[in-house]
Amino acid sequence: MIRFINSILIIMFSYLFVRAVKYITKKVFDITKFDVQRENTFKSIIVSISYYLSFSVACVLVLKEFGIIDLNQSTILTGAGIFGVIAGFASQSIIKDVLNGFFILFEKQIKVGDFVYINESFRGTVEEIGLRTTSIRDWNLRRISIPNGEIKSIMNYSRKKMRVIVHVRVSYECDPDFVMQTLEEVCEALNDKYKEFLIKNIMNEPSRPFSVYGVTDIESSSVGAKYTITGVVASFKYFSISKNARLMILVKFREKGIKVAYPKRVNIDADEYESYI
Template identity: 75%
Template sequence: MNKFIKSITIVIVSYIFIRFIKYITKKIFDITRFDVQYERTVISIIVSISYYLSFFTACILILKEYGIIDFNQSTILTGAGLFGLVAGFASQSLIKDILNGFFILFEKQMKVGDYVLINERFRGTVEEIGLRSISIRDWDLRRISLPNGEIKSIMNYSRKKMRVIIHVRVSYESDPNLVIQALEEVCVILNEKYKEFLVKNMMKEPSNPFKVYGVTDIYKDSIGAQYTITGVVEPFKYWSISKDARLNILLKFKEKGIKIAYPKRVNINLDEYDNYL
């Protein structure tokens, strides 16, 4: 019974240790001036390490209480040999996860709060970065955990700047000059409305404001010509500005009577066609 109480005490102390690490880490970063995303990333890593340390330490101490392991020299050497054997056969994926996680952190490929696309399949906001795995939250608010060793590619949508590219296809019957004029007016609206979120140059002026890129396709299909506008914005405003840009294009086209291209279906009456022949 005494051993059971000691085991429970070890588990409780381990839990308190983890909570203390989380608390003290948060308090330390509360008085610093680091970037918020950087703080969350470092906190996530520290907490991950503390979980592993607490878990393995608690396991060793509990096993020692029950006499399963003993800290004498021969046992330590035997345990080290067994551990090496187990690590060689059973822990290759774990070691791969940790090594890959180290390189992801060292190369700053992502931070907590970044919006990423992983392996061209998993898309969401990074919530936690650990030594063995990362967790992201997708659009449906599902939490997805991925082992670091399985991460092959990372597309980060939250690094410094992003180019908004809006394509719109307009009927060939529409006057190209009128379409370009309408799109230029939309660009003026966007540049004025979002001027504080446009990426600035050294002179604090927008380096790539919204502008009409021009006609970007007339051969892809037969329904109409494709026009494009572009602009470089702060990454955290990319999605909202993109949506507003599309809305403004629709409103401006409606104002000027410009029709968006769409597939048309032509019905032919074969009886009338035969009579005509």
């Protein structure tokens, strides 16, 4: 009975240890001048380490309570030898995960709160960076945990600035000059509406505002020519501005009577076909 009580106390102290680490870490970062994302990243790492440490110590102490292991010197050395052999086979991937996690952290590839695209397969917001895994939350609010050792590529959408690139196809029958003029009006409207989110130069003026890049394709599609507009904006506004830029193009095109190109099917009956022949 005493063993069960001691085991419960050990587990409780382990839990309280982790809670204390989380509380102290929060208080320490409350008085620092790090940015919020950097603080959340370091807190995530520290809490992850405390979890592993408390879990390992608690397991050893509970096993000792039930007499499964003895913590005398000879037993520790023997256990260490056995553990070393097992760890040699089992921990290769763990070591790889931990090392890659530190590289990701110290090279500042991602932070908690960043919107990322990992391995060209997983897209979402970084929620936690642990010793072994990185967890992200995707658009469907699913939590995805990826072993750090398996992270090969990271596309980070949250690094100060991003270029908005919007393409639109217009029928070849439309006057190109009229289309370009209409797109210039769209760019002027975007620059006026989102001027506070455009990346500015040392003179506090937009360095790369929205502008018409030009006709970027006339060959790959038979339905029409492709026109492109671009602009550099703050990364946290990238998706909303991109979405609204497409909406503004559609609205302006409707006002001007410009139709977006799309594939069309023409049905010809037998009599018409014979007449063509």
